[in-house]
Amino acid sequence: MSDKPGLLLVGELPEWDVAALEQDFHLFHYWRAADKAAMLADARDSTVAIVTKGEIGADAALMDALPLTKIIACYGVGVDAIDLDAARARGIPVTNTPDVLTEEVADFAILLMLGAARRVRHGDAWVRSGDWARLGPMPLNTRVSGKRLGIVGLGRIGSAIARRAEGFGMPISYSARARKEGVAHDWYPTPAAMAPHVDVFCIAAAGGAGTRGLVDRAAIEALNPGVIFVNVSRGTVVDEAALLDALRAGRIGAAGLDVFLNEPNIDPEFLTFPNVLLQPHAASGSFETRKDMGRLMRDNVAAAMAGRPLPTRIA
Numbered sequence: 001m002s003d004k005p006g007l008l009l010v011g012e013l014p015e016w017d018v019a020a021l022e023q024d025f026h027l028f029h030y031w032r033a034a035d036k037a038a039m040l041a042d043a044r045d046s047t048v049a050i051v052t053k054g055e056i057g058a059d060a061a062l063m064d065a066l067p068l069t070k071i072i073a074c075y076g077v078g079v080d081a082i083d084l085d086a087a088r089a090r091g092i093p094v095t096n097t098p099d100v101l102t103e104e105v106a107d108f109a110i111l112l113m114l115g116a117a118r119r120v121r122h123g124d125a126w127v128r129s130g131d132w133a134r135l136g137p138m139p140l141n142t143r144v145s146g147k148r149l150g151i152v153g154l155g156r157i158g159s160a161i162a163r164r165a166e167g168f169g170m171p172i173s174y175s176a177r178a179r180k181e182g183v184a185h186d187w188y189p190t191p192a193a194m195a196p197h198v199d200v201f202c203i204a205a206a207g208g209a210g211t212r213g214l215v216d217r218a219a220i221e222a223l224n225p226g227v228i229f230v231n232v233s234r235g236t237v238v239d240e241a242a243l244l245d246a247l248r249a250g251r252i253g254a255a256g257l258d259v260f261l262n263e264p265n266i267d268p269e270f271l272t273f274p275n276v277l278l279q280p281h282a283a284s285g286s287f288e289t290r291k292d293m294g295r296l297m298r299d300n301v302a303a304a305m306a307g308r309p310l311p312t313r314i315a
Contacts, residue, residue: 002026002046004024004025004026005024005025005026005046005047005048005049005305006025006026006027006028006043006046006047006048006049007021007025007026007027007028007047007048007049007050007051007301008028008030008040008043008047008049008050008051008062008066009021009027009028009029009030009031009051010030010031010050010051010052010053010056010057010058010062011031011052011053011055011056011075012031012032013051013075013294014290014291014294016291016294017075017294017297017298020294020298021051021298021301024302024305025049026046028042028043028047031056040062040065040066043065043066044065044066044067044068045068046068047066047068047069048068048069048070048071048305049069049070049071049072049073049301049304049305050062050063050066050069050071050072050073051072051073051074051075051297051301052072052073052074052075052081052082053074053075053076054074054075054076054077054078054079054080054081054096054207055076055078055081055263055281056081057074057079057080057081057082057083058072058081058082058083058087059083059086060083060086063083063086063087063090063092064090069090069092070092070093070304070305071092071093071094071095071300071301071304071310072087072092072093072094072095073094073095073297073300073301073304074094074095074096074097074297075097075293075294075297076096076097076101076284076293077096077097077098077101077206078096078206078207078208078234079094079096079208079314079315080206080207080208080209080234080236082094084314084315087315088315093304093310093313093315094313094314094315095297095300095310095311095312095313095314096312096314097292097293097296097297097312098156098312099156100289100292100293100296101283101284101289101292101293102156102157102160103160104283104284104285104286104288104289105157105160105204105232105283105284106157106160106161106163106164107164108232108258108279108282108283108284109157109161109164109202109204109230109232109283110161110164110165110168111256112230112232112256112257112258112277112279113144113200113202113228113230113256114144115256115277116228116229116230116254116255116256116275116276116277117141117142117143117144117200117228117253117254118141118142118143118144119138119139119141119254119275120277121277122138122274123138126138141254142226142228142253142254144168144170144200144228145168145169145170146168146169146170147170147199147200147228148170148171148172148173148197148198148199148200149162149165149170149171149172149173149198149199149200149202150172150173150174150175150188150191150194150195150197150198150200150201150202151172151173151174151175151202151203151204152174152175152191152194152201152202152203152204152205152214152215152233152237153174153175153176153203153204153205153206153211153233154174154176154180154183154185154204155204155205155206157204157232158174158202158204158205161202161204162174162185170200171186172185172186173185173186173187173188173194173197173198174186174187174188174194175187175188175189175190175191175193175194176189177189190219191214191215191216191219192216192218192219192222194219195219195220195222195223195224196222196223196224198223198224198227199224199226199227199228200227200228200230201223201227201228201229201230202230202231202232203215203230203231203232203233203237203238204232204233205233205234205237206233206234207233207234207236207237208234208236211233211234211236211237212236212237213236213237213238213239214237214238215237215238215239216239216242217239217241217242220238220239220242220243220245220246221242221246223246223251223252225251225253226251226252226253227251227252227253228252228253228254228255228256229243229246229252229254229255229256229257230255230256230257231256231257231258231259232258232259232283233259234259235259235260235261235262235263236261240260240261240267243255244267244269244270247270247273247275247276248269252275253275254275254276254277255273255275255276255277256276256277256279257270257276257277257278257279258279258280258281258282258283259281260281263280263281264280264281296311296312299311300312300313
């Protein structure tokens with residue numbers, strides 16, 4: 001048995017983070033363990049930290065299996081899959097990695113808007129297949145510049161999307177529980193109230209129980225025909241059945257989706273729509289941002305081990 005304290009990796013991390021953590025901890029790679037119960041039994045008496053990812057989380061049973069845990073550090077912003085009440089009850093602080101991925105995700109939201117509206121995937125295939133030479137120009141698509149943008153959730157990421165959209169001359173609205181002080185954009189109390197007033201509908205709300213089904217059937221049915229629909233939030237924020245109904249009926253002109261229910265085993269019907277641009281929950285997936293996320297995650301773990309204030313504690 002290693003003389004280093006244990007650290008449980010709930011999900012896979014980049015090799016540079018694994019190498020850095022191995023300097024100070026004996027790592028238990030829970031995500032690849034064939035017998036997870038046996039691993040938890042082995043880790044029980046030495047593990048002092050849990051590192052997880054937003055889409056995987058940590059439940060009360062995992063916390064109880066590792067009673068020496070001093071921190072649950074989330075590699076990502078979303079903590080909706082972490083049982084925060086259970087962590088508080090057990091006195092385990094929880095941290096995440098905000099800010100370092102804000103700009104990257106906002107960039108990706110704009111990419112999805114443009115890529116979906118301009119049918120970039122279709123255009124690439126038009127060239128590669130020889131259709132350009134054989135059939136001539138591909139069918140026309142639609143622009144993004146000047147269209148009315150509605151953002152669900154004007155937090156860090158939503159605000160960064162809005163800043164970028166201003167450069168495209170897009171009038172901006174947002175929906176949130178309350179009007180944001182000092183924000184001049186039009187405010188609507190619900191996504192359903194905002195939906196009829198926009199041409200591009202972009203979801204950037206945080207995940208979790210409080211936003212589950214926030215973009216409900218009423219909101220989706222209130223969207224204008226031909227709307228461009230973008231989601232860089234969480235699949236749980238959207239009534240996915242209603243979204244599929246709208247796509248099936250042709251009421252959504254184009255969609256750019258980075259998140260889904262049941263990732264990575266998404267509903268296969270999404271694969272059938274030629275006007276939908278699909279991405280594998282990769283909005284923050286650049287080398288630069290992932291290294292910044294890992295660094296902040298490790299800083300939180302190091303602070304917990306040293307008894308220092310945690311840089312980005314959320315619970």
